[in-house]
Amino acid sequence: MNFDLSPREKELSKKGRDFCDQVLLPLEAVTDEHGELPMERREAVRQQVRDWGLAGINHSRENGGLGLTMVEQTAIEEQLGRVTNGLWSCVWRPPVSLKFGTETQKHDYLIPSSHGHRRGAFAITEPEAGSDPRRVKTSARLKNGQWHLTGEKWFVTSYNASDFVIVHAHVDDDPDKPTLFLVDKPVNNMVHLRSPKFMHNFAFDHAELRFEGTTVGEDKMLGKIGQGLELTKDWFVEARLQIASHAVGAATRAAEIANDYATSRHQFDRPIRDFQGVEFMLADMAVEIFAAKSMLYRVAWEIDQGLDRKRVHAHASALKLYCSEAAGRVIDKALQVLGGRGYMRENPVERLYRDIRVDRIWEGTSEIQRVVVAGQIRKRGIGVFSEVAWA
Ligand SMILES: Cc1cc2nc3c(=O)[nH]c(=O)nc-3n(C[C@H](O)[C@H](O)[C@H](O)COP(=O)(O)OP(=O)(O)OC[C@H]3O[C@@H](n4cnc5c(N)ncnc54)[C@H](O)[C@@H]3O)c2cc1C
Known part of the structure; x- marks a missing residue:
């Protein structure tokens, strides 16, 4: 077994780290203050992503992307996860479902998205449909050669940075016909209700x-009628790996800050790390990161080895569940080690604490990941998770 990253993977990890430190970290304070990345800063960042050779991180070369393996993508994403305020999303990942489009759709949407000339948002969730997409009420009806879409979508991330939306609708209101549609902005007959504030x-x-x-x-129409969920499944695997990568990066940054502080901060005439109550927190943080990171790179490697789709899906769920929850525990402890300073908005750990919470909710809540894991155990046994052999 070889757990070392190749020279190329190390180089990509370093590029991700340098990009994070030099381009994204300087934008943290302004983004936090403003509530989002100010409009006038966006084009410059987009250009920097291109200049650094990070455009199209998750697509093949023929689709305009970088043609990276999953381990290579993970090496970059882990480093991007160090940044707060979701600034990692400046390094766009065009939706995987676009690769199932027609040649014209790839030409019009996927390739320009990989190059950063277009950007798509993804709209599945609705007021009545969250974990259970069969409850989607958005309908698509074909009349006189045009699809007519009617319904309400919530939580559409990056809508104000996108120029098209992939909308998940039920053809003829039939939940057995979930289908994806490419909707260009400006969208006709659509109301942008609001963009609420979040934690x-x-x-x-x-x-x-x-x-x-x-x-x-x-x-x-993207794919065929009824293929909506199937096309989204691949996206889930990738998004869950991305969340796990960011969680590891975020936890690592918080742990580093706490570790440094535990050395420099003195109380009762000694560094606080000399108190076992503090040092045990650091030990627990390190062990959680160790476990999460080992699991992360294993699952990324399995994908590159072509592990069967069902196992990949199960492992990606287990990974997202573990890494998001572990990162929450690590960052909570880091904040505790920092005392009152950890509670200050100017401290990255305070922002990481707020940021990490959503990782247990989006792209499938922790409970839904447990449903997936438990379903696999029921069908195939504990071995799906306990065996080291994956063939
Ligand atoms: C910041 C943010 C950004 C988002 N971005 C997008 C986006 O870009 N596009 C998009 O389409 N959606 C997006 N979402 C939506 C996100 O995917 C959903 O919030 C998530 O899937 C959960 O759905 P829900 O919020 O409706 O909760 P619900 O499904 O109503 O769940 C509520 C609670 O019930 C639990 N629960 C539900 N079913 C089960 C079950 N079977 N077993 C056990 N417990 C269960 C859940 O785990 C949760 O604790 C985003 C959400 C947030 C917060």
Whole structure:
């Protein structure tokens, strides 16, 4: 077994770290203060992503991307996860479902998205449909060669940074026909209801949209009628790995800050790390990061080895569950080690504490990940998770 990263993987990890330190970290304070990345800063960051060679991180070269393995992507994403305020999302990842489009759709959406000339948001969630997408009420009806979309979508991340939205709707209100549609901005017959505030401040918004008979051509259907969830499944695997990578990066940054502080901060005539109550917190943090990171790179490696799709799906769920929850515990302890300073907004650990909470909710809540893990155990046994052999 070889657990070392290759020279290329190390180089990409360093690039991710340098980009984070030099481009993204300087934007943290302004983003937190402003509530999101100010509009006038966005184009410059987008250009820097291109200049640094980080555009199209998750797509093949033929689709305009960098053609990276999952381990290589993970090496970069882990470092991006160190930044607060969701600024990692400045390094765009065009939705995986776009690769299932027609040649024209790839030409019009995927390739320009990989290059950073276009950006798409993804709209599944609705007021009545969260963990259970069968409750989606947005309907798509074909009339005179046009699809008519009607319904309301919530939490549409990066809507105000996007120029198209992938909308998940049920054809003819049939939950057995979940289907994806490419909807260009400006969207006809659509109301942007609001972009509410959230616990975290994030680079871009999370919008609520109401489609009131929005029309798109027949050529804007992505995949086939009924394929909506199937196409989204691959996206879930990738998004769960991305969340796990960010969680490890965020936990590591918090642990480093706490570790340094435990040495420099003196109380009762000694560094606070000399108190076992503090040092045990540091030990627990290190062990959680150790476990989470080992699991992260294992699952990324398994994907690169072509592990079967069902196992990949199960492992990605277990990974997202573990890493998001472990990072929450690590960052909570880091804040405790910092005392009152950890509670100050100017301290990155305070921001990491707010930021990390959503990782237990989006892209499938912790409970939904447990449903996936438990379902696999029921069908295939504990071995799905306990065996080291994956063939
Ligand atoms: C900041 C943010 C950004 C988001 N971005 C997007 C986006 O870009 N596009 C998009 O489509 N969506 C997005 N979402 C939505 C996100 O995916 C959902 O919030 C998530 O899937 C949970 O759905 P829900 O909030 O409706 O909760 P619900 O599904 O209503 O769940 C409520 C509670 O019930 C529990 N629960 C539900 N079902 C089960 C079950 N079977 N077993 C055990 N417990 C269960 C849940 O775990 C949770 O604790 C975003 C959400 C947030 C907060």
